[in-house]
Amino acid sequence: MKFIALLALSFVPIAPISAQSSSFELLRDEVDPIVPNKVTHHVDEIFDDGELVEKYNFLVYEFETEEGFISARAYLDEIKTVALFGPYPDKNSQELISAPELEAATIGYLKRRYRKIERFLPDSNSATGYELIWTADPPRNATQDDLRTIENACELPTGALSGEASVENWKDQLICAIKEGQRRNLILGFVTNPVLSE
Known part of the structure; x- marks a missing residue:
């Protein structure tokens, strides 16, 4: 019975946009400075003697222009955060390069979808290996x-x-x-x- 009620609610017509608000504006992907070349959904499972010990469920975005390649990873258990990897010369390289336009466009794209953007820095002194690039959340714990x-x-x-x-x-x-x-x-x-x- 609950299913039928939910199904019925899903078909309730919504008032036309003009009736909702005179200033309503829908912005979709056309305002993004770049779009990913590829988005994939991965699940990595690590087993030890047949027992599942770790599981990672994540999305990977790939952005590539003539300037270079950047990927971004968002773990679904921390869906408000995304981490950048790169920029690199191409998908098969791990050598960091400068690609300011690609990086700015990628960050612009991700800002519309996530509340926190980090960068993976494998050689950093950070305990986590990530540095914060941007956050929509206000700062906390001021002195x-x-x-x-x-x-x-x-x-x-x-x-x-x-x-x-x-x-x-x-x-x-x-x-x-x-x-x-x-x-x-x-x-x-x-x-x-x-x-x-x-």
Whole structure:
């Protein structure tokens, strides 16, 4: 019975776009600066004496232009994050090259689909082997010194961003500061989520 009800709901007509909103606009893949040459879905399973010990379920995007080759991998258990591999001269190479246009276009494509973009760096000192390139999430865990720096740059009263005074009272000044480009990302993070660490 539940299946029939769900099936019936799936055929409920939706109001025409013009009836929903006069400013509604649908942007699809045509706005992407690049599209992948290939997208594949992989499942890797690792067995030890017949017992499954690890399983990786992931998507691989491949982007290739005359500038070079980049692949991107997104694990489905962490679907909000994607990792870049490259750029390389071609698909069969592991030598990193400079391909700024290919890299910028690839990152632009991925920004519309993921909240966090990382780069795989096998020779880095990072514990994970990845570095963060971009995130849509606001920064978290600011120190008191960070807050004081922002307050001074935005000409806000001391304590305005730390909960000692209401952030709402200073919203206009924050917006002004953002428009002037003063610590844009950090300020946006505090307006949306003022979480502090000592």
